[in-house]
Amino acid sequence: MARAGWSDLRPSGGAWVEGLHKKCDMSWEYRGNQRYYYRRRKVGGQMVTEYIGNGAVADLIARQDEIDRQRRAAAAAEWQAMVDEDNELAETIAAAGDLVNALTAGVLLASGYHTHRRQWRKLAGKVTDGQS
Amino acid sequence: MASLDQLVKVIRETDTDKPSAEAREMLDDFLRASPAMWRGAGDMVEQAARHLIKAASGKSYAVNASMTRGWEQLPADLARPGDGELERLLVQQVVISWLHLSYIEYQYSAMTTMQDITIKRAEYWERRLSAAQRRYLRATETLARVRRLQLPAVQVNIGAQQVNQIT
Numbered sequence: 489m490a491r492a493g494w495s496d497l498r499p500s501g502g503a504w505v506e507g508l509h510k511k512c513d514m515s516w517e518y519r520g521n522q523r524y525y526y527r528r529r530k531v532g533g534q535m536v537t538e539y540i541g542n543g544a545v546a547d548l549i550a551r552q553d554e555i556d557r558q559r560r561a562a563a564a565a566e567w568q569a570m571v572d573e574d575n576e577l578a579e580t581i582a583a584a585g586d587l588v589n590a591l592t593a594g595v596l597l598a599s600g601y602h603t604h605r606r607q608w609r610k611l612a613g614k615v616t617d618g619q620s
Numbered sequence: 621m622a623s624l625d626q627l628v629k630v631i632r633e634t635d636t637d638k639p640s641a642e643a644r645e646m647l648d649d650f651l652r653a654s655p656a657m658w659r660g661a662g663d664m665v666e667q668a669a670r671h672l673i674k675a676a677s678g679k680s681y682a683v684n685a686s687m688t689r690g691w692e693q694l695p696a697d698l699a700r701p702g703d704g705e706l707e708r709l710l711v712q713q714v715v716i717s718w719l720h721l722s723y724i725e726y727q728y729s730a731m732t733t734m735q736d737i738t739i740k741r742a743e744y745w746e747r748r749l750s751a752a753q754r755r756y757l758r759a760t761e762t763l764a765r766v767r768r769l770q771l772p773a774v775q776v777n778i779g780a781q782q783v784n785q786i787t
Contacts, residue, residue, distance in 0.1 A: 584668040
């Protein structure tokens with residue numbers, strides 16, 4: 489249960505997690521009347537917990553961490569939006585290219601050429617185009 | 621309108637050492653009797669170019685106007701007298717590939733000069749840059765190949781007009 493005066497310091501979106509001997513609010517751990525701030529991060533696939541401290545200094549660090557987290561989340565969302573837009577653009581260009589390439593191949597075939605080892609050749613067998 | 625899948629299927633059946641007369645006839649019919657396919661290809665390239673210009677210029681009217689002007693002018697500069705429908709499409713393909721490459725080069729250069737660029741993001745733009753370069757190279761090679769082969773005229777009816785694909 490959250491203690492009076494602390495609830496306003498909970499990071500936004502923080503969820504209470506019931507443990508066997510402790511309560512965790514994101515990176516806060518509560519023992520007795522004290523709460524302790526930890527940073528948790530993945531290092532080489534393993535979760536590493538780093539003790540930061542308690543009291544007013546830990547509150548300030550936690551707030552700064554929350555601001556950093558929100559900033560990173562906003563940057564990640566912005567990046568993802570840019571990637572999505574870029575993918576959509578690339579797909580539009582590729583689709584147009586596929587159709588033009590298919591029509592080119594169709595016209596070459598209709599004109600008596602065929603591909604041999606990715607080279608266009610006259611059906612008679614004479615190499616007419618050295619480019620692949 | 622005949623689909624790209626149908627065209628690819630017909631191409632596969634025709635692209636052999638000894639294509640059957642039936643397959644060749646099917647391809648001829650497909651190319652001549654599918655003006656919507658040619659119109660569709662032109663529309664798709666045009667649509668892709670507008671999409672690209674919008675994405676690249678953002679809210680800048682000047683960049684938009686400059687790129688639009690380039691998109692309209694460059695195909696005229698690359699055109700040759702007697703170009704047919706296929707060459708016109710291939711020229712558009714070269715121009716759009718070049719515009720896309722320029723856009724990616726700009727993005728790549730802007731991103732890689734940022735202080736906090738991550739390796740993952742730099743790699744993303746390098747992959748994009750390589751793909752755009754390959755597409756541009758392929759487009760120029762295809763245009764050069766078709767022009768070098770000097771294919772005989774194949775006619776296709778687009779609307780009321782009879783247009784030479786290849787001259």
